[in-house]
Amino acid sequence: NFILFKTISSCLFFFFFFRSYGGKILVFPFDGSHWVNMEVLLQALHSRGHNITVVRNSKSWYIKENSTYYNIITVPVERGIDQEFITNTTSGIMEFERGALPLTSFLHLTVTIFHIMIEVHKIFIDFVLAMLNDPDFLKMLKYSNFDLVLTDPSWGGGAIFAKYLNLPLVYNVRWILAKEAHFSLAPSPVSHIPITGTGYTDKMTFLQRVKNMMFYLLAQIHYYLMITQTYQQLCEKTLGPNIDFNELSLSADLWLMRVDFVFEYPRPTMPNFVYMGGFQCTPAKPLPQHLEDFVQSSGEHGVILMSMGTFVSALPADMTNEIAAAFAKLPQKVIWRHKGDRPANLGNNTLLVDWMPQNDLLGHPKMKLFVAHGGTNGLQEALYHGIPVVGIPLFFDQYDNLMRLKERGGAQILTLSTVDKENNFLKAVEEVLNEPSYRMNMQRLSRLHRDQPMKPLDNALFWMEFVMRHKGAAHLRTESYRMPWYSYYSVDVGLFLFGVFLLVVTTVFILMRCLYRTVCKPKVKQE
Template structure:
């Protein structure tokens, strides 16, 4: 009996092993900044599953690390790169635009006023893929490696171009696509209830809000078209032939792993190859480093607050940091503030400045009371996962809309850079701390977010491995992206049917006229 059980166990193990241990060879084309942060978390999970990972990295990369224990790197020699200096210069200009009073007007100002800057950035990204393809030795090495698929973030289109050149199945780790929310590019998006990023709308819009939604949508679509044509299409024509459209290349991905879900986002139409994995980077908190644990424990019953403005915005103008420090100094809570640059003269003894913080672990600490955030997707989803209410200071792009989704659900309070001062900042913090509804609402969202049949990361890994097992997933791709706009919206069908109805009506009119003439024609008297 024991031998029979052992034999059955061994047979079961052998049966399960191919599905568990079959490793893949994945080529990764990342982009910089916070996008790399969540991509790196996904790579760690893939490495733990036994997959072999190779990351394409610019020789002048400022964020993607060249050495790692869980992925290999291919360094691509380039003359220009999107480095920290470029991003810092862009943000300085964006901050000036964002000091306006209306978030949607700020969004229009940034998207119209900085279109030339955005095109230049994407031209650098286009030059990156050109440098790779021109290096035939590098391309030969990549082809000889026999990769199973490419994993990329399509906020820059370079990965999609290279995947087509190498004829590799393509999986996106995606939130943004060039200049728009990626969902608007791939899925039906009725503007009557799907808010455009930058509009400041929720999914409940009156007439004027729908007008604003349409106008901002047209602006962002126009910007996407200009970026596609002016920054990438020449590269596409050169390496893939003039018959290829960048728009179709991008939409041809097998799986879109979307960094959002319908707890955080508003319900909307979607497609089979769009997989929602919002909060995939979130996980239970680990113990804090000793010095941070000692600091938060010293807060006593008041607890502590953390503040971070993300990867790109490490430093606000001195006048703003002074106002923020003054407000923090008046609180009984301890504060951990991720801040670089000059130490504010108004900084209180209750505030600790740090260059880096274990944000997820701090948000999961039992003494955490509040998160002061800029509204980046990673940060707000970690706050949602741990049930921590937010005071938001949006800076640019989608951050206002991210915070709006929390505010609309009663879990956040937002301020603008234009109106924020010591008093308004302190008032917002005290309101969220003293009104229990903010924490109650955020914890309700947290319970909804966690109540899923599979963890978001497990879902993402499954679909990546699905594409490797089946050499792609073309059966999940809708044919909508192959249709011209007039066919997609059935304009040609409407015109044809309208013409047919008009022809029938005209024919009936002529017949009736002829019949009337024949029956009612006056008789001519004979002489």
Template sequence: LMSALLVLIFSTFLSWKVTHGGKILIVPFEGSHWVNMKVMIKALHSQGHALDVVRNSKSWYIKDDSPHYDAITVPVDEAFNNDFINPILKKIISIERGESPLITFVSLQAEMFSALSEIHRMTCEMTMTMLKDENLINSLKARKYDLLLTDPAWGSGIILAHALNLPLVYNVRWITGGEGHLAIAPSPLSYIPMVGSGLTDKMNFKERLKNFLFYMIWEAQDTFLIRPQYQAVCERFFGPEVRYTDLQRGADLWLMRVDFVFEFPRPTMPNVIYMGGFQCKPAEPLPQHLEDFVQSSGDHGFIIMSLGTLVSEIPADLANEIAATFAKLPQKVIWRYKGEKPDTLGNNTLLVDWMPQNDLLGHPKIKLFVAHGGTNGLQEAIYHGVPVVGIPLFFDQYDNILRLADRGGAKILPLARLDKDDNFLKAIQEVLTEPSYRNNMQRLSRLHRDQPVTPMDNALFWMEFVMRHKGAAHLKAQAYRMPWYSYHSVDVALFFLAIVAVIALMSRVFFRLVCLKKCQKQKNNHPNKK
């Protein structure tokens, strides 16, 4: 008996997963980006890691007290918060509802350029405030972090990682210059659609021209509006030899918030780890008042609508149109909306300030998700297999919904068409009555879930891998260290062209000499006659 007991104890000891808690510095971004970063923070904390989160004094979502992390607050005069974003959103919604596609496109680009430039200006000012604070930098160095985890949609974490000489891990889909893959992996424009283009990976000649145009727009934005701001910070504190683009592309690990059930297939790199849907989980029981509401829907089921973290309200006439449409449906509707109550609100519609979106999407009576097209919400829709009617507002949202529409799981309804000819009602009824939408989303759900490990466990493993090995240099391609002419082998091509040119020139000289010699010989053999 004693021997059996010793064997059991020894086996249990061998099976224990010993977790060596590390120290992680986190530099997040605000809004919906913080929503998914917070999920990762909780998971890291549960693994025994000590976490410090950098936030600014005017932070919108990131609180200064949490059981999962300690906050490091940086004083700022301006920040990306509700006061900053609300006026911009009102302009964008007004522009989106315009009649002329050309004017709408130009106006949207100008507004987005202006907003992004302002966001990165404020980010650079916050970064300089940190770097100028010697006490802060020295205290961060003294803590001896194992890695820095950041959202590279802004550049503070990238520059801070260089200042502290820390391994760098991204919670990424977007970087300061656009979609993350563009900075690290080959991205042929022939089948990789640019953000904003509204294209799929199947493009004809005209569409490839459009795709190239959008590529040039993004390059111009990064080259002239964004990158110089961060480069100026690098030159001020590290010297002109340090290039921001090298720091950005030199991260040890890119935890990409998509997978290839959602994203179009494309080239990738060894240090890109796909964790799309890492925030998704099985549904938990609803609060009693919500459960009673959805159960009252009977066989018709219910619909949920959310326009995301940033959009709290919309113009009154648009809200009334949406409410009137919902009132015509037999389904119950839960609508996340903080604006003034629409006059046309029906008895079947419940307005809420917040809702447990994941749990509602996983409820057996859910029929449809009316969404703005944010990555977080669409990944949850895929996970639970719920079809989508998408009302994109700005940035990547149209392209996100397009990926689901291309796979037969969503219907896109541009904002400009929402309040015309009962388009909203028709879109909802089409998705509710046509079985292919739900069938396709259920198929995508099965594909997404069929993985050897969960996306979150995969992300945790690779972050701890970087901590154990002090980086992941062996996974990083040398492309980020190469100048553009070396990366594209322009110098090699020019070298071979030079050789060809020299050979051609020498051949021409040789034949001219041969011809001259032959002509001279003929002249000598046939003297001029008088």
């Protein structure tokens, strides 16, 4: 009885101790699909007693202004990244990519996306300046006694305010500005780590490694130009002339990585990288009654789910019609998230919806296939529930994400230029539906992903609270990010050792020459 009493008392103590500790967290999120997973993290933090304040701009189109689990600060701005801007940009890229030659497409996309990214980050800088130029806002931040800044480093505002307020910084991260986060801080041998955009795996031929190196150098130049034309000037203006934005952005205490090594290729990592891939995935909840009735009506054939993500409301009309016609030929029922005009040849087996509980549908026993654009969130949900994928990547990292599943036998990929030609879409769907290996491989990946000592979300919450308890995690941060490139790659050491080698060789040569002259010249005179 004494042991039981002691155990219960200890459990109650730890429960109330950890529940009573509520940190104050300042959040600078990124809009769109990035907000979807950030919101999951904020809900979990709120459930553990933390007080959360989210900063958004007045043009935000995804972040709600009212919430029961976070406080909101809305900063007035004249321009922002709204849904119209995103729709016009993605539509233009899709139309060009469908008709261009591969090399032309690559060059056009590289230049176009660079200019779009510069413009996007200049809009973000206006947002940062609007906050920094508001004395009441800054006064509120300073006297609120926040414990932590949480941000998505796809933009640089969060890192700047963490430095301004001298607070620990945590990233909810896959991308840092213009490149994948691993390449910003972790050792990244391009001999076996593919650069986003190449579509390669970790097993590359010689020519693929050449191309991979070229993409790496291009990405470094892109990143350097992005910083110098945007955030570096802002840092010097607001934080002081000696602040280097690249060092500032890499000094985060904790990087919550939205991948795991069931999805990612094996590679070197860092001690302050915490992997939480699939943290937004949960066991399926019951569907709304109208969706459940539709799913059950599929009988033994099951259901196909299609969604092209947050940024794409509708595909081009001719492509939409081709996909609708292909679906109409299948015995499966189809649930399609589609906001454009209703396809003329839509079959009776297809249900168009504006919104759907994607995770719950993917976890339904009758789900057979997921047709997706290749965003990280959707693919991780498919992996969690073991559902094979037919991918139609549009831009950014989507092709590379899908390649990771294809290489593991769980997906097929169609490009924008071929999806509506020669029944390619129907052929790909039927192959994945009828070949059991796709489903078996995804279910194997699902078992690997779920077999962890701690759930990814709980792992992320522990480390965030760890940073708050200890006022940072400096002992986990490498100092390599402070080193210039020539020191990081030991170019200066190599040149020094090469110089020493030359000095030694030269010295030996001179000594031998002097010795030769000393020994041999008298003999010549005697003769």
